[in-house]
Amino acid sequence: MRENQYQAGLKKRLKSMFPDCLVTKLDSSDIQGIPDLLILYKNKWAILEVKKDAEAPHRPNQDYYVTKLNNMSFSRFIFPENEEEVLNELYKAFKS
Structure with a gap:
């Protein structure tokens, strides 16, 4: 799967997990x-760097x-x- 295809599906999953998020x-x-992605949810935010795979x-x-943005809020590399x-980590961070 190409990175942009994975990213498009990921955006849909995020919007489903966190209704009304941007x-x-x-x-x-x-x-x-x-x-790549900034997620705004209620009074919190997160940033994800999307990769097509672990390699x-x-x-x-x-x-x-x-690292810098994770020290401020929540940031991770994400891949399938x-x-x-x-x-799961993001869910816990947004719900705390």
Whole structure:
């Protein structure tokens, strides 16, 4: 599966899990390495860097931003192999 196909399905799953959330794609041409998706839910936010699989390479600065943004709120790399785990963690973070 291509990354954009996985990302489209993931956005639908997020909107189903968190009714009334906003999910938007961030522009990596503005900040090189910024993760792909911003999720706004009630008074919380999260950012996800979407990869097509666990072996997909990380681009420059992606690790930096995922770590930095996780220290602020919630940020993870997500791919099919870890999706269930990440979405469970996100659910706990948004519901706390």
